Amino acid sequence: xxxxxxxxxxxxxxxxxxxxxxxxxxxxxxxxxxxxxxxxxxxxxxxxxxxxxxxxxxxxxxxxxxxxxxxxxxxxxxxxxxxxxxxxxxxxxxxxxxxxxxxxxxxxxxxxxxxxxxxxxxxxxxxxxxxxxxxxxxxxxxxxxxxxxxxxxxxxxxxxxxxxxxxxxxxxxxxxxxxxxxxxxxxxxxxxxxxxxxxxxxxxxxxxxxxxxxxxxxxxxxxxxxxxxxxxxxxxxxxxxxxxxxxxxxxxxxxxxxxxxxxxxxxxxxxxxxxxxxxxxxxxxxxxxxxxxxxxxxxxxxxxxxxxxxxxxxxxxxxxxxxxxxxxxxxxxxxxxxxxxxxxxxxxxxxxxxxxxxxxxxxxxxxxxxxxxxxxxxxxxxxxxxxxxxxxxxxxxxxxxxxxxxxxxxxxxxxxxxxxxxxxxxxxxxxxxxxxxxxxxxxxxxxxxxxxxxxxxxxxxxxxxxxxxxxxxxxxxxxxxxxxxxxxxxxxxxxxxxxxxxxxxxxxxxxxxx
Amino acid sequence: xxxxxxxxxxxxxxxxxxxxxxxxxxxxxxxxxxxxxxxxxxxxxxxxxxxxxxxxxxxxxxxxxxxxxxxxxxxxxxxxxxxxxxxxxxxxxxxxxxxxxxxxxxxxxxxxxxxxxxxxxxxxxxxxxxxxxxxxxxxxxxxxxxxxxxxxxxxxxxxxxxxxxxxxxxxxxxxxxxxxxxxxxxxxxxxxxxxxxxxxxxxxxxxxxxxxxxxxxxxxxxxxxxxxxxxxxxxxxxxxxxxxxxxxxxxxxxxxxxxxxxxxxxxxxxxxxxxxxxxxxxxxxxxxxxxxxxxxxxxxxxxxxxxxxxxxxxxxxx
Numbered sequence: 001x002x003x004x005x006x007x008x009x010x011x012x013x014x015x016x017x018x019x020x021x022x023x024x025x026x027x028x029x030x031x032x033x034x035x036x037x038x039x040x041x042x043x044x045x046x047x048x049x050x051x052x053x054x055x056x057x058x059x060x061x062x063x064x065x066x067x068x069x070x071x072x073x074x075x076x077x078x079x080x081x082x083x084x085x086x087x088x089x090x091x092x093x094x095x096x097x098x099x100x101x102x103x104x105x106x107x108x109x110x111x112x113x114x115x116x117x118x119x120x121x122x123x124x125x126x127x128x129x130x131x132x133x134x135x136x137x138x139x140x141x142x143x144x145x146x147x148x149x150x151x152x153x154x155x156x157x158x159x160x161x162x163x164x165x166x167x168x169x170x171x172x173x174x175x176x177x178x179x180x181x182x183x184x185x186x187x188x189x190x191x192x193x194x195x196x197x198x199x200x201x202x203x204x205x206x207x208x209x210x211x212x213x214x215x216x217x218x219x220x221x222x223x224x225x226x227x228x229x230x231x232x233x234x235x236x237x238x239x240x241x242x243x244x245x246x247x248x249x250x251x252x253x254x255x256x257x258x259x260x261x262x263x264x265x266x267x268x269x270x271x272x273x274x275x276x277x278x279x280x281x282x283x284x285x286x287x288x289x290x291x292x293x294x295x296x297x298x299x300x301x302x303x304x305x306x307x308x309x310x311x312x313x314x315x316x317x318x319x320x321x322x323x324x325x326x327x328x329x330x331x332x333x334x335x336x337x338x339x340x341x342x343x344x345x346x347x348x349x350x351x352x353x354x355x356x357x358x359x360x361x362x363x364x365x366x367x368x369x370x371x372x373x374x375x376x377x378x379x380x381x382x383x384x385x386x387x388x389x390x391x392x393x394x395x396x397x398x399x400x401x402x403x404x405x406x407x408x409x410x411x412x413x414x415x416x417x418x419x420x421x422x423x424x425x426x427x428x429x430x431x432x433x434x435x436x437x438x439x440x441x442x443x444x445x446x447x448x449x450x451x452x453x454x455x456x457x458x459x460x461x462x463x464x465x466x467x468x469x470x471x472x473x474x475x476x477x478x479x480x481x482x483x484x485x486x487x488x489x490x491x492x493x494x495x496x497x498x499x500x501x502x503x504x505x506x507x508x509x510x511x512x513x514x
Numbered sequence: 515x516x517x518x519x520x521x522x523x524x525x526x527x528x529x530x531x532x533x534x535x536x537x538x539x540x541x542x543x544x545x546x547x548x549x550x551x552x553x554x555x556x557x558x559x560x561x562x563x564x565x566x567x568x569x570x571x572x573x574x575x576x577x578x579x580x581x582x583x584x585x586x587x588x589x590x591x592x593x594x595x596x597x598x599x600x601x602x603x604x605x606x607x608x609x610x611x612x613x614x615x616x617x618x619x620x621x622x623x624x625x626x627x628x629x630x631x632x633x634x635x636x637x638x639x640x641x642x643x644x645x646x647x648x649x650x651x652x653x654x655x656x657x658x659x660x661x662x663x664x665x666x667x668x669x670x671x672x673x674x675x676x677x678x679x680x681x682x683x684x685x686x687x688x689x690x691x692x693x694x695x696x697x698x699x700x701x702x703x704x705x706x707x708x709x710x711x712x713x714x715x716x717x718x719x720x721x722x723x724x725x726x727x728x729x730x731x732x733x734x735x736x737x738x739x740x741x742x743x744x745x746x747x748x749x750x751x752x753x754x755x756x757x758x759x760x761x762x763x764x765x766x767x768x769x770x771x772x773x774x775x776x777x778x779x780x781x782x783x784x785x786x787x788x789x790x791x792x793x794x795x796x797x798x799x800x801x802x803x804x805x806x807x808x809x810x811x812x813x814x815x816x817x818x819x820x821x822x823x824x825x826x827x828x829x830x831x832x
Contacts, residue, residue: 103787110574110790245682246768306660308771309682314661321661478789488772492684 041391044145052147056392057088063396064105065120066377067095069332070180073413074400083399089392099247102126102477109133114385117393121176121378123165123469125249128275128476131169135381138174140394147395149177150402151421160463162418164273166378169472171274176378177401178418182330183374184257185457186210187337189237189325190350190444192226200225210350211441212370212460215358216258216295219326223302226325237344239302241319241327244491245311248477248484249375253470255487257328257373259292260468261357263366267479268471275472281514285505288363293490293497295361300491308491319344328354330375331454335414338450350442351454353461372461373468376418414451423455436460475511482507564803567796574790587797597798600778607688607777608756611695615752616745618696619703624733626704627711636708639701647698651765654694655681658766684774687767691775694762699755703748710744711737743817750813757806778802
């Protein structure tokens, strides 16, 4: 993580405080004691942390978020009264599909409304678009009248890159904390790889094994092999799944990880942590982007015949139904892949780092890396809310992103923790299997914490040089819509890769007035 | 006409000084004013504001000024290839849906008319119509699904579909959505036409049969002229609905694959509420509104022409 964008006090670190355990215990002991509400708490002195947590007893917060397992898990924990017991604050959690959530939040925030005190801020589709309407959290981190972040605000407490992705956009204002994560990993049917490895080797000259040096070209050959088998026996799955369906952002992520694998190619010449309101000309249209699209088209040709209708959720359904042998997927889906009721599930899937770039598809001399991208969900405060609401909302943020709640969320709903320490909780650490790089790399279940099977791959994938954070630009949703539409046209046979890259370039540059 | 004049209290049978005496003209304006103001608030003000927005880059934040951009939104719209493509897709969708719904609806109405279990069958047929369009869209998304969809499986089993899927094909997706619309709204057309069929003069039908006309000829020569009014209402309603539809498209394809189902209302929605280009969205909305009004007026004129021209009506009946 670049220190350039950390607030000056971040490097100091904050003392690790007794957080949920101690605070909750103290809160219980103090239950029934008088509580303080109203404005002016910023200047008050509290006897202990328990009082700080209770200072907004009786308030109500509204949190608008996505309808994914991590938020469902938080909702379940909130609904059973954990946060209310600690703070006396009621929290209403509203869940929607991400585009609907964004639409509601954007309308509210842009019009100065306060319908939502807390907003789920997916880094690119949400934060990039409405970053200016969120409260700067830096003063809260220095406020002695508020409980502080467990483990402090520093990169050591969180997974690599998460803090950068969730905290900033366009300035050094700290506008959110990492709340959940969807990181790409490569999921494949270990049972089929073992079954057909010899047959594959006879044809392609090397065994069908997956590891950190497996390239996208290898994946293409694996997929070709599976499709050949499928042509003879419909019981064998198709090769590889892609994310081409309705949701434009996941299509952009699908091509982004392939392009980044080859010379760490990025869409704009900007810093991905901060993003830019004026990103300038796009790199789409250059030779590397054309080669990347050629590879993507080749993968599409070895995908399922219905690939154009499969978005992220649908491709997971297809994998679960045993229709696909391999898929790059977000790690939060491991819980469903491990469901023994599914044809493709129940200990058959191995989870590994995304494939590496292949020199055949590299233009020039760049590095070949295991391009891994993500959607890091932050949690942010509506700047238009009243001072008391914002301070109460801050309490919820540090509670919801705490180690104990994230660990509990993983147990309750298969959440996707953002704190590295969750992976060090003994039973979760055990569920991950052997550390990455010590033998077989792909983790195979079954496991009581299915998502933990992906953590070894996530740890390596989301670290440098593999992680690509993606561009934060105000017109991000228009940008991904252009990319997805043109790639769909290419896959449908309406355009070749070169024309597709140029069409994207033309439209994106026009979008940004270049 | 006698009924109408009587209602106005001017027939010879009504005492001008009695309780039904006409309202003096000077009261008309004050009496109508509340309704006019309400109407203005509900529809004219937003319409004028829509026109204003189409000439501005609209700022959403409170107090943020709208920037006057002249005809920028309009010129951008007319040079936007997606705008024209979306019109084309909408035209295909609306015309095909309407033709199928009116054709099948009329056929259904004829079959149901005076059938043994007419009421029961009507109740069953109306069930799809009771479903919210977005729910219907989600339901059909499951039925079309290439992994576990029932209709997908049936079509594949019958050899009507290769390994590609219904919603994943740019060639098929639009027609798949047409099928959903036809499934949901054909019963409405059937119901409207059925009400028209109830008014067909039985003596004329019987006379037609006595003259040796078969069922088809009797339908075209006797029943069709009588139900033309009902058909026009059905056409008007279905056209107005289809040109504004968005629910099925959002639930089923979101405009894909490769923009093959991005009809104009969806494009308008995307520009206005996904990208918050409200000024540009307003100019698109105005053109959509204009076409809807023009077509609606065309149908209504045709309808009024028939009502006011009995001679022509009689000609049609002969």
